[in-house]
Amino acid sequence: MKHIPDSYKLIKIRYESSAGSMVHHSEFELEACPGEVIRASYWSDCYFSMSEERAEPEKLAAIDGSYVTSGLGERTVREHIPADRALWEALAEEVEYLKDRLTPVKNIKLPLPDPDIRILDGGDYQRLYLTWETPEGEKTVQYYPPSGRRWSTVIDIIHEMARPVGRDLHRVGKTQMTEFFLKTPKYSYQITPVKDSEDYYFFVHGDKSPVSRITRSQWLTVREHLSGLDVSGFGAGRYESRYYLRLKYNDDMNKNLEIDKKTAGAIREFVRKSVLGE
Numbered sequence: 384m385k386h387i388p389d390s391y392k393l394i395k396i397r398y399e400s401s402a403g404s405m406v407h408h409s410e411f412e413l414e415a416c417p418g419e420v421i422r423a424s425y426w427s428d429c430y431f432s433m434s435e436e437r438a439e440p441e442k443l444a445a446i447d448g449s450y451v452t453s454g455l456g457e458r459t460v461r462e463h464i465p466a467d468r469a470l471w472e473a474l475a476e477e478v479e480y481l482k483d484r485l486t487p488v489k490n491i492k493l494p495l496p497d498p499d500i501r502i503l504d505g506g507d508y509q510r511l512y513l514t515w516e517t518p519e520g521e522k523t524v525q526y527y528p529p530s531g532r533r534w535s536t537v538i539d540i541i542h543e544m545a546r547p548v549g550r551d552l553h554r555v556g557k558t559q560m561t562e563f564f565l566k567t568p569k570y571s572y573q574i575t576p577v578k579d580s581e582d583y584y585f586f587v588h589g590d591k592s593p594v595s596r597i598t599r600s601q602w603l604t605v606r607e608h609l610s611g612l613d614v615s616g617f618g619a620g621r622y623e624s625r626y627y628l629r630l631k632y633n634d635d636m637n638k639n640l641e642i643d644k645k646t647a648g649a650i651r652e653f654v655r656k657s658v659l660g661e
Contacts, residue, residue, distance in 0.1 A: 387482040387515070393475045394521065395514035398541050403507040408457075413545050416514075417471050420464040423545035427459040431542045434550040446546055461545065473552065474540045477533055478513065480558055484636060485513075488525040531635035533558075555634045560606050564629040565654075566622065567647050572654055574602055585658060590651075597658050604657045609650070617642050 395416045402409035408426030415421060427447040430436040435443070450461040509528040514521055528534065533555050543550045562575040562583075570590035574583050574597065583602045585594050609630060620627045620641030628650070630638040655661045 386485060386487060388517075389482075391482075391515040391517050391522075393478050393513060394516045395523070396474065396478075396541070397510075397512040397514075398538075399508070399510040401508055405507065409507075410458075411542070411545070413541050415466065415471070415474075415541075415544055417466060417468075417475075419466045420461065420544050423459075423461045423464070425459055425545060426457060428457065431546075432539060432548075432550055435542070435546060435548050438548040442548065443546070446548075464544075467544065467547065470540055470544050473554065474537065474544075477537050477540065477554070480533055480555075480634070481529055481537070484529040484531075485526040488527055529636070533634040533636070558636075559633050560610060560630055561633050562631045563605070563609055564627075564631075565647060565650055566624075566627045567644070567651075568625055570651065572651060574605060576602075592659060594658060601658055605654055608653050608657070612646070612650075614638070614640055614642070614646075617646075 395414070397412075397414040399412045400409070401411070406429075408429040410424075410426065411431065412422070412424040413420065414423075425431075427443070446461075447459045450459055511526045511528045512523055513526060514523040532553070536552055536554055539550050539552050543552070562573070564573045565571060571586075571588040572590070573586040573588075575586070576583050577596070581599045582596050583599065585592070585597045587594075614628070617628075617640045620629075620639050624641040626642045626644055626647045628638075628640045628642045628647070630640075632638075
């Protein structure tokens with residue numbers, strides 16, 4: 384279900400994170416808009432990526448040294464940094480892909496802590512606030528941070544905005560289905576990519592087939608058909624479900640669905656026709 388209308392345009396992001404007591408000096412904060420990094424705050428002796436860890440110490444010192452503020456100990460605070468336009472555009476594009484993965488945080492009143500219980504260390508957390516330009520004006524919403532490869536790319540972009548060391552952002556690109564698995568009580572079908580090849584493996588269980596590999600063109604035909612299916616009415620499924628469909632995507636945000644017998648039969652019929660020519 385998409386919670387964010389297509390008409391909403393990202394104009395500001397605020398992100399906060401910490402690994403609590405598990406990772407020393409892991410606190411990180413950033414607020415940015417298209418024109419500038421409004422504020423970034425982090426510990427200058429904590430590395431947030433391999434690229435940062437391998438960066439020349441002189442480069443990191445040059446980035447951090449001019450922005451250390453008094454009163455915050457070793458923490459580096461950078462404010463009003465002119466934005467790298469390419470980084471902002473990359474961030475906005477990744478967030479656009481993530482629109483249907485973002486769920487707003489509802490305001491929940493929690494009970495006050497027991498005064499007799501002492502909390503020695505903070506827990507880990509991520510907080511994400513996005514400000515949108517909408518037809519009705521600006522709107523800021525807090526969201527639960529998603530997961531998957533695309534979200535990891537967003538984090539890399541945010542860290543690069545705060546501390547530019549030339550990270551490899553490993554961008555996913557357009558969301559695409561990479562493989563599928565269909566299981567029923569009597570048969571199952573699976574198509575997966577062959578590593579370092581244009582071919583795809585074709586697995587059939589409980590149903591006869593002389594084919595073990597198919598071409599990329601055949602897979603694209605199947606993928607187009609599966610992408611066009613209306614699965615909005617099906618709930619989450621598990622492998623134990625009688626009619627189970629798993630769709631895997633290149634951003635690791637996969638769909639596991641409990642479908643009905645009719646839909647499973649239609650998928651089987653299409654696959655056999657497009658792959659086996661039946």
